[in-house]
Amino acid sequence: MRKFHRKKGPRKLFLKTLAHNLIMKGRIETTEAKAKGIRPIVEKAMTLAKKNNLASLRLLLARFTKDSAGKLFYDLAPKYKDRNSGYLRILKISGNRKRDAATKVLIEFV
Numbered sequence: 001m002r003k004f005h006r007k008k009g010p011r012k013l014f015l016k017t018l019a020h021n022l023i024m025k026g027r028i029e030t031t032e033a034k035a036k037g038i039r040p041i042v043e044k045a046m047t048l049a050k051k052n053n054l055a056s057l058r059l060l061l062a063r064f065t066k067d068s069a070g071k072l073f074y075d076l077a078p079k080y081k082d083r084n085s086g087y088l089r090i091l092k093i094s095g096n097r098k099r100d101a102a103t104k105v106l107i108e109f110v
Helices: 008-027 032-049 052-061 068-078
Strands: 026-031 088-094 102-109
Touching: 008 026, 008 032, 008 068, 026 032, 032 052, 032 068, 032 088, 032 102, 052 068
Parallel strands: none
Antiparallel strands: 026 102, 088 102
């Protein structure tokens, strides 16, 4: 697990916010480490949303905001119902970030 130089509480909020932005926008540009950190969170949430029952909706609402849980459950899960896994792709972008030379990537839904 990547820690991102944060303690447990701030790290969970950081990953939750990144996942929310990815779900709402469909694609975000971020660093490679952050993209690899949120990929399992969003993919497990998508698998949960595909079950299409009340219990999975309540679990999504407990883990994400109301907007992102609703979009995941009602909009994205039906789109990926025939897909078993691999809902996200990570594409490397040319050039690194200037201040620390971190590799930039684009993470998006397939």
